[in-house]
Amino acid sequence: MASPWRILLLLVFVITLAVPFFNRAGPALFGFPFFYWYQIVAVPVSSLLIFIVFLAEDKAETTGERL
Amino acid sequence: MTYPVATIIFLALIAFVIILGFTAGRWKAADLHSIEEWGLGGRRFGTLISWFLIGGDVYTAYTFIAIPALMFGAGAIGFFAVPYTVVCYPILYLVFPKLWRVAQRHGFITGPEFVRGRYGNRWLALAIGVTGIFATMPYIALQLVGMQVVIGALGLPGHLPLIIAFVVLAAFTYTSGLRAPAMISIVKDLLIYLTVIVAIIVIPVELGGFGAIFAKIPPAKLLLAIPKAGSTGAYTGYATLALGSAMALFLYPHTTTGILSASGPRVIRRNAALLPAYTIMLGMLALLGFMAFASGVSAMPQFAAGFKHYGPSFAVPALVLNSFPAWFAGVAFGAIAIGALVPAAIMAIASANIFTRDIYKQFVATTSPATETQIAKLFSIVMILGAVAFILVIPLTYAVQLQLLGGMWIIQTFPAIAFSVFTRFFNGWALLCGWAVGIALATWLAYLNHFTVSTYPFHILGYTVPSYIAFATVLVNIVVAAALSLVLNAVASDKTSDITVAADYV
Numbered sequence: 001m002a003s004p005w006r007i008l009l010l011l012v013f014v015i016t017l018a019v020p021f022f023n024r025a026g027p028a029l030f031g032f033p034f035f036y037w038y039q040i041v042a043v044p045v046s047s048l049l050i051f052i053v054f055l056a057e058d059k060a061e062t063t064g065e066r067l
Numbered sequence: 068m069t070y071p072v073a074t075i076i077f078l079a080l081i082a083f084v085i086i087l088g089f090t091a092g093r094w095k096a097a098d099l100h101s102i103e104e105w106g107l108g109g110r111r112f113g114t115l116i117s118w119f120l121i122g123g124d125v126y127t128a129y130t131f132i133a134i135p136a137l138m139f140g141a142g143a144i145g146f147f148a149v150p151y152t153v154v155c156y157p158i159l160y161l162v163f164p165k166l167w168r169v170a171q172r173h174g175f176i177t178g179p180e181f182v183r184g185r186y187g188n189r190w191l192a193l194a195i196g197v198t199g200i201f202a203t204m205p206y207i208a209l210q211l212v213g214m215q216v217v218i219g220a221l222g223l224p225g226h227l228p229l230i231i232a233f234v235v236l237a238a239f240t241y242t243s244g245l246r247a248p249a250m251i252s253i254v255k256d257l258l259i260y261l262t263v264i265v266a267i268i269v270i271p272v273e274l275g276g277f278g279a280i281f282a283k284i285p286p287a288k289l290l291l292a293i294p295k296a297g298s299t300g301a302y303t304g305y306a307t308l309a310l311g312s313a314m315a316l317f318l319y320p321h322t323t324t325g326i327l328s329a330s331g332p333r334v335i336r337r338n339a340a341l342l343p344a345y346t347i348m349l350g351m352l353a354l355l356g357f358m359a360f361a362s363g364v365s366a367m368p369q370f371a372a373g374f375k376h377y378g379p380s381f382a383v384p385a386l387v388l389n390s391f392p393a394w395f396a397g398v399a400f401g402a403i404a405i406g407a408l409v410p411a412a413i414m415a416i417a418s419a420n421i422f423t424r425d426i427y428k429q430f431v432a433t434t435s436p437a438t439e440t441q442i443a444k445l446f447s448i449v450m451i452l453g454a455v456a457f458i459l460v461i462p463l464t465y466a467v468q469l470q471l472l473g474g475m476w477i478i479q480t481f482p483a484i485a486f487s488v489f490t491r492f493f494n495g496w497a498l499l500c501g502w503a504v505g506i507a508l509a510t511w512l513a514y515l516n517h518f519t520v521s522t523y524p525f526h527i528l529g530y531t532v533p534s535y536i537a538f539a540t541v542l543v544n545i546v547v548a549a550a551l552s553l554v555l556n557a558v559a560s561d562k563t564s565d566i567t568v569a570a571d572y573v
Contacts, residue, residue, distance in 0.1 A: 006161075012156070012157050013157065017150060019303075019305050019306050020302050023301075025289065028278070030277060031277035031281060033290070035146070036146065040149065042150070043153055043347050046343060047156075047340055047341070047344070050340040054339070057336075058333065
């Protein structure tokens with residue numbers, strides 16, 4: 001079940017922990033300094049990356065699991 | 068009563084969720100004399116309920132008060148909560164569906180039980196179980212503090228409201244088990260989302276927009292300090308705080324319980340992608356700390372007593388009282404207080420599961436399933452009343468310091484739980500030694516910091532590398548466990564004492 005798609009999970013760590021890259025004030029967006037809006041935007045981006053891995057790896061399970 | 072309207076709304080919300088808590092026992096009805104039903108909801112919560120329940124586990128009243136307080140007092144470093152509650156989800160995705168599978172196949176209801184099955188070593192399981200209970204106790208106590216701050220902000224007198232709230236909490240936890248916080252978490256989250264959405268629209272309008280809010284924050288608080296030459300400074304401090312907290316998060320008994328109560332691995336994986344929705348809300352909540360700073364509530368005479376008593380923790384309550392009409396302040400405070408009840412209930416249940424399965428049944432006496440559940444129910448009351456006593460007797464700063472220590476302790480169970488779902492390379496005794504070294508080292512470094520700062524400036528090859536103590540010490544733990552495993556596997560292997568098989572994990 002482990003797949004090459006899991007490289008995207010590694011990407012989540014890279015984009016959210018690249019502190020020297022995002023510790024800056026500009027460019028600002030809607031009044032938010034870069035430090036803040038970058039990290040907030042990183043949340044849905046990470047969510048999407050994890051969801052892509054989920055879809056790629058997901059297979060119907062035989063346990064009759066309810067979602 | 069200083070704020071009658073807010074207080075009435077607040078009390079009405081609390082009363083509503085208490086009734087919900089007592090009726091929850093009849094939801095998805097089953098035999099609550101079974102510990103899998105009382106303490107794990109029968110492993111049948113689907114994607115949506117799990118989303119609410121795990122959300123209620125992770126994003127607690129303490130978080131809602133403490134993170135904005137950190138932003139208010141210390142600035143940008145407090146925003147580590149956002150990357151923390153992002154990087155925890157790849158870990159959730161990778162590790163915990165496997166733990167769910169093996170737990171379901173063998174009837175495990177706690178993390179330590181899995182470890183005992185995997186290594187046939189009840190002492191290792193005991194160490195992990197006791198770590199969980201010790202890390203959880205101050206965590207419950209801090210949920211009470213979250214509630215205490217809002218009760219204090221409403222001007223309700225003394226400790227009595229808090230004691231009543233937690234006695235009732237103990238009662239519905241006892242009767243309804245995990246179903247109670249699962250049901251209440253839905254109300255809690257709807258109220259929290261409502262509060263946050265209104266707050267990030269209304270307050271910036273009052274203060275002249277986000278640009279104006281950020282403009283009032285001093286430069287030293289707005290961004291992390293640029294590291295000095297020869298040091299990685301706040302950069303590694305920030306990143307290791309996020310990563311170490313994320314590694315520790317799902318090892319807490321209450322989060323493990325939330326995950327194991329899901330109806331299956333797909334629900335967990337799906338939630339790893341859906342739970343970040345809460346993190347966006349948490350990021351907004353963190354910014355309330357800056358909004359409180361920009362609004363100047365700390366200088367307003369009506370809030371002077373609150374700030375004197377609660378310190379920066381009073382920032383959000385003061386902002387709420389200052390910015391919203393009284394009735395909506397009642398809703399917001401109700402949300403925070405209910406945000407204390409949900410995790411406190413799950414924490415008590417999870418600790419009770421560990422006490423019963425990993426301490427009582429292993430070291431005191433074997434029991435029938437009905438007695439087992441009875442013991443767990445009684446221990447959940449002990450945990451809650453213990454936390455109330457804790458907060459009334461011990462100064463608040465100790466609770467905060469113990470919670471800080473708790474995070475550094477619980478992460479030491481990472482190798483035994485997270486690595487063990489992938490590999491049986493490790494030896495049980497080696498893991499126990501690694502755990503002991505990690506706990507001792509973390510406690511000693513925290514002591515050197517006077518239990519107030521969670522990062523420590525390590526010196527590596529002439530560089531100063533400040534790191535979250537939990538993160539640095541778990542690395543030492545892993546090295547010790549791996550090195551000793553190599554030796555012990557050669558001379559005294561325990562590989563035959565594994566009751567699980569490879570097929571249990573897929």
